[in-house]
Amino acid sequence: MQDNVTVLTVSRLNALLRDLIEDNFMQIWVEGEISNFSVPASGHWYFSLKDAESQVRAVMFRVQNRLLGFVPESGMRVVCRGRLSLYPQRGEVQLIVEGLEPRGVGGLQLAFEQLKNRLAAEGLFTVERKRPLPAFPRVVGVVTSATGAAIHDIIQVLRRRGAGVQVLLRPVLVQGEGAAREIAAAIAELNRQGEAEVLIVGRGGGSLEDLWAFNEEPVARAIHGSRIPVISAVGHEVDHTIADFAADLRAPTPSAAAEMVARGRLELEEHLDHLVLRLAAEMRRRVDFGRERLDGLRRRLRSPRESLALARQRQADLMRRLSLAMVRKQQERAWRLDALAARLNDLSPLRTLGRGYAIVTRAGGEIVRDAGTLLAGERVELRFARGRAGARIEEVEG
Structure with a gap:
């Protein structure tokens, strides 16, 4: 060996290789299939990313994966964003994953399906636990934004259809960081106060990202744990969230939720109006019937002289009718006798x-x-x- 040759230790070699790799592969996107996925007690995710010919080790540390919203599985095809590094203890190249998206389906949609299936397996969505709404609620709790269109629509409908209904608004963030925690806390607070008889939880329409707070587990568990019946009113009619499945009733819009709350009172008022109309009509009918009966009695209660004259007139009429009947009968018999005599004469041998x-x-x-x-x-x-x-x-x- 020559004297001027530099001899590297394994550690130094791996350090040089790591610097080389990390300097040249600071931000890359890699597509592949997940295999050997594991989650140790540390919370980090370890897996291999492979295609038909090769594979590379990958890790996604807890600080990044807790923000992902869903848990990958072996066999899932994904696109990873990250950087390359070298694990010096084993001299292995690995992909440090900082972002991950399922191939063919969005990450939020996958997170939605995973949470929905998990909560359904726990029984949070069973029909048996759904409670009916109170027939005539006097106090309605609303969990939504204080500045959004949803609270405006709800108040307008309740004023129009449910006069006298009191609204308890618990203003919350309805999207963004911390929104799910605020919504869950507001539901719990209204339950502790115990004044509201029914809760409306929701917001206006938006994208899947905008509605995501209502797809988070804390909100679903707060709705499930509420002692007060809950109506979920998130987005438009085509939007569906985890909150819809956990709630006792789903409304397609916030306005529809308010109509559901006020429907019992409105139906009662309409029923009472119908009964009043029926009662008035029946009273008029009875009065008219009594008046007609009284007039009939008055016509029947004549003086004895008038009654006697009517009886005589009726007797004379009957006698006249009897005489006419007798004459008509005699004529009929004479005509019949003449007809028989003529027939007998026609048959006589003397003729x-x-x-x-x-x-x-x-x-x-x-x-x-x-x-x-x-x-x-x-x-x-x-x-x-x-x-x-x-x-x-x-x-x-x-």
């Missing part, structure tokens, strides 16, 4: 004899209907329309 015919009878009165039954020299009797004559048969044909 036939009157047309020039005669009846031939043998001795003993037997009528001869067939000339073949007669004998030459036999005596017969001929009966005409007027009178009779004796005769003798001289010749028979037939």
Whole structure:
């Protein structure tokens, strides 16, 4: 070995390599699939990032991963933002991850699904624990921003539809750092005070990032732990948050939440108005019926002389009708008798004899209907329309 050759220790070599790597790879983006993901007691995340041919060790320290909102899993394809370094104790290159995004789905959406599934498994969203709203609440607690459109809309609806309803506003941040803690604390405070009979928790619409405070675990657990029924009114009708699943009832908008609260009172008022109208109509009907009945009684309660005159008039009318009926009956009988006599006359043998015919009878009165039954020299009797004559048969044909 030559005297001017510099000999490095392993530690010095690794230190030089680390400086070289860190100076040249201070900010890089790497895409790959997570494998061997682990979380030791320190809270740091250790995993490998690989593709079809290679892999690199990676670490995401607790100070960064606690801000991520979701927990990666082995097999998940991600894009990592970070820097390269060298772990001198083992001489291994590793990626220090400072940011991480799932490939194909946003990190917030993934965090939403993970928290939703975890809380659902704990039973926070079960239908059995949902409580009905009070029918006629007098005090409504509202957890929202004091300057947003949501509180304005809620107050307007309650003034229009629920006269006399008192509103207890607990102003909070509805987005940004610390908003979830303020919302959860306001729900707990209203429960401790115990004045409100129902809570409206929400805000106006926005992006997923704007609504994220209502997707955080503290808010979901505060709603679940509330002794007072909670209506979640976050965003617009198409927006859904973890708070919606944890609440006793979801309203598509803050205005709709206020309508749900005031609906019982409004329905009662409408029902009372309907009953008043029905009562008035029934009273008018009964008065009209009594007046008509009284008029009828008055018409029936006539003087005895008037009643006697009416009875006589009715008797005379009946007698006239009876006489007419008897005459009509006699005429009908006479017409029928004449018709029968005419028919009888048409069928009489005398009517036939009157047309020039005669009846031939043998001795003993037997009528001869067939000339073949007669004998030459036999005596017969001929009966005409007027009178009779004796005769003798001289010749028979037939």
